[in-house]
Amino acid sequence: MSTVPQSILQANEKYAASFAKPSIPRKNFLVVTCLDPRIQPYEQMGLQFGECGVLRNAGGTAPNALPNIIVAQNFGLRDIAIVHHTDCGLTHITHQLIRDAVQEANGAEAAKTVDQFEFHEFKDVPGSVKRDVEYLARHPAIRKGTQITGWVYDVETGKVEDVVVS
Ligand SMILES: [Zn+2]
Incomplete structure (x- = not known):
């Protein structure tokens, strides 16, 4: 076995030893963001474990997240925050x-x-x-009355800036 799965098991053993089950969900919204390791939406947006759902893909693009967004909305994660970031890989490919x-x-x-x-x-x-x-606001499968906000995270400064509110 490689050392990577072993390190995951060891880290999880420590985590589970002090695990406190959250009462979920405390905030009924969904963050859609990039898979980039520099993005840590909980810490960067002041969110606690259990407060929101997080969908990640390359770039945090809404069209590629859409099927999952539709499922999440029907599990109660109604409002959506789109978070893209500076120096994203999708700007280079x-x-x-x-x-x-x-x-x-x-x-x-x-x-x-x-x-x-x-x-x-x-x-x-x-x-x-x-x-x-705009894509989500116009999409017929997104629930009426959904608040959709848009944000840019700056990987150089650690700041999140609001761009748009639907
Ligand atoms: Zn990215």
């Missing part, structure tokens, strides 16, 4: 770059499978937040 990387790793047939995906890459971070807030 293109569909072609990802396709080429898959081709190099796994061959041409594998690369073709990438064409079924949209990565929703962007260059303008506040613009991508507004795009995603």
Whole structure:
């Protein structure tokens, strides 16, 4: 066995030893954000364990999170905060770059499978937040009356800035 799963087990043993089960959910909203390890939505937005749901994907893009958002809303996580960040990987890639990387790793047939995906890459971070807030606000499956807010987290300063409220 590799050392990574062992370290997870050891860390979890310590965690479980002092585990305090939260009363959930205390805040009925959902954070949609990037998978980037520099993003820690609980700490950065003053949220406590059990207060909200967190959906993460590359970029924190709403279209790629949509099926999960619909499920979460029907489990009671009604309001949505879209949080994108500066220096996001999605500002540095293109569909072609990802396709080429898959081709190099796994061959041409594998690369073709990438064409079924949209990565929703962007260059303008506040613009991508507004795009995603508008996308959700217009989407027929998002519950009427949902408050959707948009935020940008700055990886250089640690500050979160509000961009848009639907
Ligand atoms: Zn990112």
